[in-house]
Amino acid sequence: MASRKRKRTTTTERSGFFRFLKRIGPGFITGAADDDPSGIATYSQTGATFGFQQLWTPFVTLPLMTAVQETCGRIGMVTGNGIAGVIKKHYPKTTIALFV
Structure with missing residues (x-):
C-alpha cells in the first residue's frame, strides 16, 4: 500500500490572507507605531476643534x-x-x- 505524504505549505503557497499581510505588514506597522497616546490625544483635540473642516x-x-x-x-x-x-x-x- 502506498503511503500518503502530507504536502507542507511553503511560504510561496500561503493563503490569500498571509499574502495580504505580507504586502501591508511594514506599512501597517509603521503607521500604527505613530499612534501613541499623545498622538491620539492630539488627534482628538484637533477633531473636536475643527470637525470635518480638514477632511x-x-x-x-x-x-x-x-x-x-x-x-x-x-x-x-x-x-x-x-x-x-x-x-x-x-x-x-x-x-x-x-x-x-
Missing part, C-alpha cells in the same frame, strides 16, 4: 505622497542609492541640507 487634506496630500514615494523607489532601483545619496552625489551640500 479635504488627505485627498490633496495622498497623491503627492504617492508620487514622491514612487519617484524615490524608482531612483533607488536604478541607482542603488537612496534619495539622500543621489542628492549628495549630484548637488552641493547646501542642497542636501534643504532636502534632507
Whole structure:
C-alpha cells in the first residue's frame, strides 16, 4: 500500500490572507507605531476643534505622497542609492541640507 505524504505549505503557497499581510505588514506597522497616546490625544483635540473642516487634506496630500514615494523607489532601483545619496552625489551640500 502506498503511503500518503502530507504536502507542507511553503511560504510561496500561503493563503490569500498571509499574502495580504505580507504586502501591508511594514506599512501597517509603521503607521500604527505613530499612534501613541499623545498622538491620539492630539488627534482628538484637533477633531473636536475643527470637525470635518480638514477632511479635504488627505485627498490633496495622498497623491503627492504617492508620487514622491514612487519617484524615490524608482531612483533607488536604478541607482542603488537612496534619495539622500543621489542628492549628495549630484548637488552641493547646501542642497542636501534643504532636502534632507
